[in-house]
Every structure is written in C-alpha cells, then in structure tokens.
Amino acid sequence: MRSLTDNKTAVALFAGVTLVGALSACSSPATSSTDSGSTDATAPDAAATGTEYADGTYTESGDYTSPNGPEKVDVTLTLASDTITDVTVVGYGENPNSIQFQGEFIDGIANEVVGKNIDELSVDKVAGSSLTSGGFNNAVDAIKADALAQ
Structure with missing residues (x-):
C-alpha cells in the first residue's frame, strides 16, 4: 500500500x-x-493602417425621448479619413418646445463636430439643447456601423 x-x-x-x-x-x-490595454491596442493599429471607416456620406435616424414624448432626428454625416467634413440634421419636432430645441441644436451642431474624428465625438449639449444630442448620438452610432460595413 x-x-x-x-x-x-x-x-x-x-x-x-x-x-x-x-x-x-x-x-x-x-x-x-x-x-x-486590449481596447487601446486596437485603436493605434487602426490608425497606423489607415482609415477605419469608409469615406462617404451616411444618413441615419436617431430616436430620443423629451418631456413631450418620443422624438426623432435624421443625421447625415460626410466622412473623409474618419473625420467629419459635413453634417446635416433634420428635426421632426411637432411641439413648439421640441421645434425650438431641435432648431437650436441644428444651428450649432456643425461647430461642434466638423473637423473631428468620428470616434472622438462626445456630444452632450449644443446651444442649450441637451436631449436632442441623445438622438444625434444614436444616429452617429448607426452611421459608424454603416461605415464599417462598407
């Protein structure tokens, strides 16, 4: 044993x-x-090898909720080498407050995003409009997915 x-x-x-x-x-x-950092390691590799997103013009809708209920904006971004070269936002507010805040956002958004890398966007408030940015950011996320799929 x-x-x-x-x-x-x-x-x-x-x-x-x-x-x-x-x-x-x-x-x-x-x-x-x-x-x-595994997350950080992929970003420099993408930058070193070239554009991560396909150049072009992309349009997506973004939904958000305001005190007046569900809202929507359409966002069109033009990308060149991952940089936003043009932006257009169309609002669909029906309530006077929604129309006002979407209008203020639309008037000020180009100053906030044109010339920036799409991955560096952090839009939270534009010209006094803070809720519209939620719809904008949702649309940008969808645009990123579209531009990667190209």
Whole structure:
C-alpha cells in the first residue's frame, strides 16, 4: 500500500507542478495585454493602417425621448479619413418646445463636430439643447456601423 500511496503522491505533485507551470505561462501574456490595454491596442493599429471607416456620406435616424414624448432626428454625416467634413440634421419636432430645441441644436451642431474624428465625438449639449444630442448620438452610432460595413 505504501508504494501505491507514494505513486499517488508523486502523480499529485507532478500534476500540481504542471498546473502551476501552465497557469503561469498563461498569465504572462494576459499581464502583458492588460498593460497595453486590449481596447487601446486596437485603436493605434487602426490608425497606423489607415482609415477605419469608409469615406462617404451616411444618413441615419436617431430616436430620443423629451418631456413631450418620443422624438426623432435624421443625421447625415460626410466622412473623409474618419473625420467629419459635413453634417446635416433634420428635426421632426411637432411641439413648439421640441421645434425650438431641435432648431437650436441644428444651428450649432456643425461647430461642434466638423473637423473631428468620428470616434472622438462626445456630444452632450449644443446651444442649450441637451436631449436632442441623445438622438444625434444614436444616429452617429448607426452611421459608424454603416461605415464599417462598407
């Protein structure tokens, strides 16, 4: 029995050492990729290899909710080398407040986004209109998906 116990101990010890070795081999690349940041690592690669999004003009709708209920804006962006070169927003507000805030947003949005990289957009309030930006951002997300699919 003692030799069987010794064999079991040896096998268990070998398995433990093998497991520790395998785990430490796996942990080294994970630590390395964590240091560089897997999300951040893809962005420089995309920039180094060229345009991530296909150049062109894209139009999408974005929905949002205001105190007056559901609202919608259509957003048209023109992209060149991932940079927004032109923007057009069409609002569909029916309530006087919605019409006013969408109009203010539409009048000020070009100053906020033209000349910026589409991935660097962070529109939260334009000319006093904060809710319209929700619809705008939803449309931009859809445009990004369209431009990647090209």
